[in-house]
Amino acid sequence: MQIKDITNYIEQLAPLSYAEDFDNVGLLIGNYTTKVTGVLVTLDTLEKTVDEAIAKNCNLIVSFHPIIFSGLKKINGNNYVERVVLKAIQNNIAIYATHTALDNVHNGVSAKMCEVLGLQNIKTLIPKKGVIKKLTTYIPVKEANNLRAKLFEVGAGNIGNYDNCSFSYNGEGSYRGNENSNPTIGKKGELIFEPETCITVIFESYLEATILNTLFSNHPYEEVAYEVITLNNKNQHVGLGMIGEFTDELDENTFLQLIKTMFKTGCVRHSALLNKSIKKVAVLGGSGSFAINNAIKAKADAYISADFKYHDFFKAENAILLADIGHYESEQFTKNLLVDYLNKKFSTFAIILSEESTNPIYYI
Structure with missing residues (x-):
């Protein structure tokens, strides 16, 4: 090996x-x-x-x-x-x-923190942009179903809880090959008009090489017309931090004792107690002060991370309980x-x- x-x-x-x-x-x-x-x-x-x-x-x-x-x-x-x-x-x-490659995946560092705490219904706290791409290509109508199926097999067309997603429409393509060409349909030097299907699928960026290899190996044309663009859409299953819920609400002191025990830390630094129950909790392994506002916007009752500076605790704004459990402890x-x-x-x-x-x- x-x-x-x-x-x-x-x-x-x-x-x-x-x-x-x-x-x-x-x-x-x-x-x-x-x-x-x-x-x-x-x-x-x-x-x-x-x-x-x-x-x-x-x-x-x-x-x-x-x-x-x-x-x-x-x-x-x-x-x-x-x-x-x-x-x-x-x-x-x-x-x-x-x-951070492992930080950003749905079953990564922050998900493990949620598992340790027993949080349910977990979702990504800060979905990542720029990791979804879109392929558009054109192929003779009779070949479209096969190509579409092959692209699905290698991971194209997966959107959240759905797979085999695509958009297609038919039109007419044209081309003329020079003397060095070897056209699949028609003859070199001849202007060809061919009924074609435009296929559009999205895929996760790390699959690009596999997607393009599949396209080229299953497309009949000598020259494959295609384009790949990066979308600005957020991927709900990729990104930093997670947010989930306890099955039952906890009071703040019980919550702080729980995280001290579960994360085996000698100290939990926290913001002012708010005298409210804790049910919805955001977590982020490592240095996570940058995500305090994200946790507040997500309406978390508490946010667990590490490396908060003095002034970071003011950002709680009486809206959330901040808990710094230590960098090592959050990722252990x-x-x-x-x-x-x-x-x-x-x-x-x-x-x-x-x-x-x-x-x-x-x-x-």
Whole structure:
């Protein structure tokens, strides 16, 4: 088994195209064709993580956070990032990171937080734009049904709770091939008018290569007329954060004690209590202060995230209970998510959950 077999499967869950523009995801160190001896799954990649991988005969580390976030101008071992990179390279250990690609998927980081809390009816808090594309193509009428079916088979036409969605209409196409052409219908140099069907389907951006390969392999024309455009529509199943509901309402103190227990944190920093029940809760793993207003607009009773600054708590505006549970604590179950996912496909292969805590923050 090669690294690409593992990473291709991960990218079915968390396509790299879903990552935020500022991020650095994918295979950061190593070669996709390297044979895998074992996989160590972790939240962060530190020196002790590489040591753990060596001890457990794992030459691929699947990490949530990328150890290389911005460009490295030198690798001299002068800081922890350089030391990790050096040690990984010296020991032939590859490092792969998912980060915001996994943040943005429906069954990702925030969904795991909802699962831990037992929230129901979960939806994406901030649906993402720019991840839906539209294909328009033209094909002889008699070939249209086959092409449409082939496109559906590879994922085109999926919209929310519906699939096999398309729009088609018939018209007349024209073309004339030059002396180097090999027209399917008509002869070179002859002006041809052919009844054609225009087919339009949408698809998720990460499927573009597959969609186009399917189009070209199932279209009869030598030159395929088509266009692909990116839509500004929001994808309700892709985006940051989630919002859901408790089966029964909780009072604020019970709610705060619950999240302290479930997320195993030594401290929950929160905004002023509002003396109201908590039922609808928004969550976002990692640094989530930017989504406070989104949680308020979604009419959440509480919002759980991390890394709130002093002035962020003022944004509660007596409309919501803000709870900062800590960055590590909000994402700690992500490695469990990845291990469970990988074991479904590679049940007989060594997929190991890292035993090391990489939380740099301690409480007294």
